[in-house]
Amino acid sequence: MEHPDHPLTEARRYGYVEDGGVWLRPTLGQPARRIGQVKDTDDDALRYFAQRYEAFRTKVDELLQRLETADNQGSYLMKILHLQEQCKQHDGLGDYETLHRRLREAEDQLKVSVARNREKNLATKISLIQQAEELSDSIEWISASEKVKELRQAWLKTGPVDKELTEELENRFHGAVQLFFDRRKAFQTDRKALARRTVDRYRDLVNQAESLKNSDQFEATSRQLKQLQTAWRDVNGNLPKKQAAELWTKFRAANNHFFERLKHHIESQRVAAVTEGRSGVPSSAEESLVRKRELANRAEALLSVPSNQAVNQAKALQAEWKQSGAVRGPESDRLWQRFMLACDKVFEMSALDYYLRKRQAEGTTATPTERAQAATAALRKFIENDRQELDLLRDNLDKLSSAPANDQFRQLLQGKIRTFERKIQTKTELIAIFSAAVSSPGR
Incomplete structure (x- = not known):
């Protein structure tokens, strides 16, 4: 006890x-x-x-x-x-x-x-590293992402290993995980860029169709719109349903508008032919040429008019040109080139004036020489951008397969190339005008 x-x-x-x-x-x-x-x-x-x-x-x-x-x-x-x-x-x-x-x-x-335990932890971490490294090259983004997240949780729950091994193991595991997520991010970025390019392509086709819907060049425009329709099908983009529907609605509306006008035009031509046959009075091609010469001269004179007024007058002249009658032949083609180049200069001058006003310090006034120098520098910059676009279009055209299925898309690219060539020509001629003003300020 x-x-x-x-x-x-x-x-x-x-x-x-x-x-x-x-x-x-x-x-x-x-x-x-x-x-x-x-x-x-x-x-x-x-x-x-x-x-x-x-x-x-x-x-x-x-x-x-x-x-x-x-x-x-x-x-x-x-x-x-x-x-x-x-x-x-x-x-x-x-x-x-x-x-x-x-x-x-x-x-x-x-x-x-x-x-x-550290030996067990080491074996576990080596296994996790191997799994992470295998997944780092995977393109099964959804399932692999879930697996990588599970591996990260398992890594956090696994106890420590010998200190001299810790840094090396941590670097290997997190390096493999980071590589996977970097690749996934790059893929998502590329996919978004592809979606943006697809949207831009559709919007470009919509804009082209809308720019043509009021054209009076019915025969040529019919071919162009049919080419645009083929190009639309060739895009074959995968967009959200709502966005795709909105773009298609606009594109279809522009096409429908033109072809409805074409239908009325064909009917009016039929009626006119019947009327002309009864009266025996033919239309005059010479009168149309005279009218076109006058319009080309008036368009070329617009460079001396303030740009804000010249733009509206150029648009009015374009509307008159559509009503001036259809004429074939070399002179008609030359007049068309003169008229379009003159109008292009008016629109380029308007855009240039806006650009220069935005960059001019508030409350300051540039001398004519300073303005001419600034305009020349800006136009050279614009030409450089146009040339980059032109080079890209030409490169795409060169890479395009010669298969018949690509004929319509090839014609579309060729049309855009001609447009940029005309833009560059227009800006180059404007530079010549401004350069002459700088070299002869007293005139």
């Missing part, structure tokens, strides 16, 4: 009272040290410090019990080392030697367990 005052007996075994102080006997390689003082009686003081030891021992017992069932035992290592140090510094009376030995044995077992 345990002695009724067992705590006191244990306290005297590991400590003593001397000169009013409580002393712990030599332990753990340390000499005896004073741990407190006597406040009431010697026995009360000894019992108090024996209870302090018991509280500390209970703390050690609880830690070692939790360690046995812990999932992440490695996290207990620092706590065990800390308690070992406390065994040498704790103010109590008891068997610190035994507590220290138990903690050291737990430390040794824990180090073995940690080493074993």
Whole structure:
């Protein structure tokens, strides 16, 4: 049967009272040290410090019990080392030697367990790295993305490995993951760019159709619109349903508008032919040529008119040209070239004036020479952009297969090439005009 005052007996075994102080006997390689003082009686003081030891021992017992069932035992290592140090510094009376030995044995077992776990962690991380590196080249973007995310979660849940391996493994794993997501981002960027190019292509066809819908050159425009319809089918773009429907509605409306006008034109021609047959009065091609000469001269004179007025007058002249009658022959073609070039100059001048006004500092006024120099620089810049577009079109035309299926698209490219060649010619002639103004400012 345990002695009724067992705590006191244990306290005297590991400590003593001397000169009013409580002393712990030599332990753990340390000499005896004073741990407190006597406040009431010697026995009360000894019992108090024996209870302090018991509280500390209970703390050690609880830690070692939790360690046995812990999932992440490695996290207990620092706590065990800390308690070992406390065994040498704790103010109590008891068997610190035994507590220290138990903690050291737990430390040794824990180090073995940690080493074993780190080997398992290493094997797990190597496996995760291999899987990530295999996925880094995948193009199954949806399924591979899910797998990569799962690998990242598994990596975070996997415990540490030896410190000298940590950086290398981290770099390999995260490098493979980053490579996959960089490739996916590049793919998505390319897909968006392709979608934008598809939309731009459809919009270009819509704009071309709308620019032709009021044309009075019925025969040529009919061919052009049919070419645009073929080009529309050749795009074969994959766009959101709503966006595709909106573009198609605009394109179809422009086509329908023209062909409805063509229908009325054919009917009016039939009626006119019948009327002419009855009256015996033929139409005059010479009158049409005279009218076209007059329109070309008036268009060329518009360069001396302020651009904001010249634009409206050029548009009015274009409307008159449509009503001037159809004439075939070399002179008609030359007049058409003169007229179109003159109108182009008017529209280019208007765009140039707007460009220069936007870049001119508020409240300042440029001299005629300064304006001519700025206009020349701007036109050269515009020509450079036009040449880039022209080179791209020519390159696309050169790469186009000679298959008959591409004939209509080839004609479309050739038409756009002629348009840019005319733009460059127009701007070049304007540069000559401005350069002459700079070299002869007094004129």
